[in-house]
Amino acid sequence: MMLRSALTGLLLCVGFTALPAPAAEAKQAAHPPGAAIASGHALATEAGFEALRQGGNAFDAAVATSAALSVVEPISSGIGGGGFFLLHDAKTNRDVFIDARETAPESATMQAFLDPKGELDRDRAENGPWSAGIPGLPAALVHIASKYGKLPLRTTLAPAIRLAREGFPVYDRLARGYRSRSDVMERYAGTRAVYLADGDPPEVGEILKQPELAHTLELLAQKGFDGFYRGETADKLVAGVKAEGGHWTAKELAAYQVREREPLRFKYRDWDIVTAPPPSSGGIALAEILQMVSGWDLRKLDDAHRTHIVVEAMRRAFRDRTIYLGDPDFVTVPLSRLMDPNYAAGLRASIHPEKATPSDLFDAKPAPLEDDETTHFAIIDRDGNRVSTTQTVNLLYGSGMVVPGTGVLLNDEMDDFALRPGTPNAFGVMGFDKNAPKPGKRMLSSMTPTFLQSKDKVIAVGAPGGSRIITEVLLAILGYDDGLTPQQVAALPRYHHQWYPDVISAEKGALKPDVVEALRKMGHTVNDAEPIWGNVQTVEWNRATNTLSGASDPRHPEGKGEARAQP
Template structure:
């Protein structure tokens, strides 16, 4: 496996080796042999023709339509990404928006270069750890997830400007036109949106700006209502006409600052105007003949994928029974998530031993600690739990007729973010500050903890699980990604393994999902993901298995699924395009269109 990594701040002396207890575990384990194969050689990708058209998969059909419209008007994948992203910001306020941020993984077909636009939010100067403690010195939960103190400086509008200005072919105003129209004219409220509002209603109705958007004659939005957002349309129009200054300076900025101040928070004009998208070099490595390109820090996903796939690479997973295959994948997850907790953060602030974490020797050492028939207790991997990100995120994937591609994951964190819309903007602010370790060793909203590497500082970006990813083999090109909080990384892992096994995009998007994140020491799984026999076999190996929807397998009986994986594939050998839209999301859509390459 060849690895290409960029890290300007590597300090090997700060790296912590695998605990000695693991070596003891290995010495106590009986000898064993599993079906092993030498690492596959990566053959040079053949030069292929351009795709026969374009394909877009997104979390909402209106966003997919917006992207296809921009392609039909002469735009490329990057112009379409502006349209899809901004439209998702209008139609999926539960998941993302102009008040949030995201990661945009880009491939330029003309140059062959990959880049990631890091549009993650960052901490304002006022957001010190002490600002999130109550009078007893405990974490103030309400402040960390609700209202102005929970919001980082938004990054998504800057990413849209950067996409259009540096990568697109069309004016920003043209690519934003569909989202402006939909914000002004409205769209039908869907079930998840209405249900999510009810769960956040108490918080959202604290703020006059939010009430003005979400209440009609005192009544909240309901499924089937036409949801119009004229103030958001105006904010998008200012962004379209003035670019960066249309959001981060001038009228919109003044309204944002006023709304945050009136709600009790502290942002400054300098912090807004000082926001910049960061261009990051993606992580790139080989797995079974695939070139995998994925998100670098401050995403934790890429490094975790490198670790997990390098651990798994020598095993012939397809020759194992289902329980043992899941066992090995879970053990790889367990080890990668432990490292995620301690070492990863914003690369502009934190020294990270990326080269060590991603090395073949390190993966070999971790692999040697995995027993073929027994779970490794997580308390033998010393440490404490992992910072998370909520399920309410969104992802889209694009390939255009020139072979350009975009994988983008964007979010406002929790359901409807902070709940705060500064009056007159229509912009729902994120609550990403809770993704920092606001008080080391104290669980955040999801019952998990973080440490110094992910502590808040002015201008620092919080750790994320968002993992937009490309896969490329001699005959196939794939883009995939998903929402799902800390489960994003393991869903992308399962998607990669699915494509490696020869599945189609739709089959990959529908794969049953399971997850292990080191602590809590439990395999969580979707309803119906495991049969009773597989669950019993995993339990016999020492795994705790949480099956919420399957009472026959020992679960609690409530239905539970997660994620909304959106993926597209160009089969260069067959000359076809295809997309997979997650069946768990009834408003998502993948669509292929014929489009001549200019």
């Protein structure tokens, strides 16, 4: 099948290790033989293991990994952004979804993002203070540490504080990202103070130090929630946003709350899947797509028909995403209907096995890429606790604005709202009234941290990629169902369809020429020469062999997935 055959050239085994089982093991192991962590940067993976060495659990390791990524991957995420944490507590056998999505400030009305002609002001939506929602990630770190962890924040944040103060080597992706966003980033004094500290932009191999961010993290470690959302840091954030023409208030910062939500659950073949609920759109889309394609044995289809069926399911799920989904605290999401296998069966019946179904809106332009702007990590510890987390600042380096005196790079998540209903955002995704901004509302997201469990295997997986996160995780699930290893899953070639624009986007070489030709004869528009995208991170515990594996996407060599014995 295509998912297997197209691996050639990608299986570099970057950042992958497996921890073997002892010689004699029971048929079904009760606990993993150690711990596995996979993240987008080796220094963040190491921060997670440091927390485990200090006596922490997977949730402490998640805090440490998340905070370290916030320092070493400012291109992708940070404490000026937000994220979703999917947790499994092995002792209670409970899954919980921690929603740390950013929220809209009171000033962020739809009218505030329109130009004098009534069109969407792209610059205001994507750059600078108006584009930033109230950050959620710091509150999540505090919440997880206090409710699920074993270690104090001063311990779990120590690696991130050290990395911010002492610095880390600039890598290619960070330097390239800065060059692509320099015209925006250099508008802001706080950003220039960090990234032009030596007089020129970051270059590969240079040491990037962020002393003000180190101080901000120290206040978070010392004072918890109040160390960021009240007092010194909060005052600087409000003043810095106002100085650049935006408007935040101390009240709305102090009012931020994470939400604990019940994850979504559904079955696909022999897999029990636990995934992200709204305000993520990913879990519902996964359920719809997998329930639709379950009407075929994908492993018996030729590559062209397999791709056609999966794409048609993607098309229908993304249409529902656009129309029905939003923040469940503000709008009614028809969850039971969208998750119902009978609803999926109705959608499946509309799929012609030999012909593409044209989308309501047709545009042959490829969907804009998000590759480096979001990050994911996955963790399993020796007790069987597990974490799947996706965190982001949205576009490359978020809003581009570092608030002076804080080191905090603000997100530009306001663009994920339907700021002008029916107008696509930076990733080509449209929205309507259900995802319109309101004070305190969370913007719809595609972040899809996910767990899979079968008779023998326990897996955590996720990815960055904007709207393509959903289809990356989908292809990962299908890869695991095909029997691939974690490293093969992380390396899988990618294709994507999101209803609008009506085009199959594919990495160069992901689809064979004969498959592309067959898809075009079915009526599909195919762009089969896109650059690589995404950055899958995944860990697996095979309970039959009692082995652990961690895998990091070989597209980005700075990532690392590793399994180790746990003290």
